Amino acid sequence: MLVSQAIDRIYFYKDGERTIFSLAHPGDISKIKRLSDGNQHENNQSACEVRLKNHRSKYVWMELKCAYQYDERNQLDYIQFTALDITQRKQEELKVKHALKREKVLNVQLKQSKEEIDHFLYMASHNVRGPLATMMGLTQMLRKSSESTSKILEMIDQCLEKIDRSIHNVVLYEKNNKQEVKVDYVDFSALINEVKESFDDSDNNPQIEIHSIIPEDIIFYSDVERLKTIFEILIANAIAFKKPQHPRPYLLIKVKEQDGLLYVSFCDNGLGIKPEQLEKIFQIFYRSSSNSSGAGLGLYIAKKALQKIKGHIEVRSIYGKGTEFTLQLETLNKHAQVNHQ
Incomplete structure (x- = not known):
């Protein structure tokens, strides 16, 4: 089955490339084979949409029609193909x-x-x-x-x-x-100190030791206000669920880079979370106990805020010993150097 000279002139096919099968997309060859089987079509005419290669070796969409011509013995004599370019329509x-x-x-x-x-x-x-x-x-x-x-x-x-x-x-x-995401340079030391001071200035002094480990060479860009909200929620959570009688309740915040991502962990020695509650704590209005003073919104809001800045949060906990929340973050704009002073 050869391509007509008219199509040849239009698409400038080279010699030796003018069989219909050589021009067809591999995924459409079976369509053409079914179309070329005259026994399958009682009305002596059929059509299908296929991709054919043009002179630039690019595939274009064509509506391929064929008419079946039979001899006096009702045997298939030849098949006439016509093609209409339907690339724009597709x-x-x-x-x-x-x-x-x-x-x-x-x-x-x-x-x-x-x-x-x-x-x-x-x-x-x-x-x-x-x-x-x-x-x-x-x-x-x-x-x-x-x-x-x-x-x-x-x-x-x-x-x-x-x-x-x-x-x-x-x-x-x-x-x-x-709020739209606003990308800026993140100074983690300043951010953590600001959040800590907001708790120190409150009427209910946290009475919990908060320490941080932050590498000096961290260069990171994200939404500072959303990170501040997330840090406030996680620190408040550590304070709310510290052990009342523990002589030295603490929270350790650790920042590290690994495989192009930034990880921030919040590890406390508080009450911990029961295993059956771990999957529920990020649900809206979920409270781990009826004695909880919170509304069950904090961790839900933290997770939603993280989603806005392409972040992820995981939690590990041993009930009675403590909890660790880990944030996985990616820098949002590595070229926003103008905001780093």
Whole structure:
């Protein structure tokens, strides 16, 4: 089966390259063979879409039609092929296919985001209304009680702290969802010291030793504000779950480079996490116990923030001995030297 002289003139095929099979894409040869089997087609005509090689050795999409000519004995005499270039049409079809696939993915993401936001708003309002209801009851007790008010005021303070944490977490959640990633040079020593000072200045002094090991030659670029949020959450977590009676609770923060990635570990000697809880601690509003004072948002927000900066978090823990969170980070812009002073 040879290519016609007209196609030869248009595509400038070289001598010896003008059989239809030699021009066809390997994946389409079987189509042409089926098409060339006249016994398969009762109407004496058929078509298929195949890729044929042009004079630049590039494959173009062609609509290949063939007509079957039979002799007086009804035996196949010859097959006449005609080809129509449909490359542009196939490219448009591919664009539409990709657009539809992208739209489907976006619709799934939109549905998941809506469900997540609805659940978040419900739980966030619950976390605020609960302490408010408790405070209302406590104020009623104050009006009726003739005993010392110090205990009741302490309970009110605890409720206010819960409300403050809930509102703070809502703000962090919203900022992480809406803020664009801003790449800058990360000074890990300065970042850790800033976060440590924020806890030292708080009314509830952490009473936990925080140490860090940071190589001096680290050059790293990422979103500093998101990293600050993540560090705050992990340090707060170590403080919240330290052993109450331990003589020396501590947190060690270690930064290291390995295989082109940066690893930051947060290792404490606190209460630890039960094995059955390890897979759940990053879920939204998950609390490891009913006695937990948090809203179950911190680690969820930390994981979401990491996803924004191409990061990953893992946890290892021995219940009763301590926990280690490890961040895996990649630099976001190695050429942003202008921001490093």
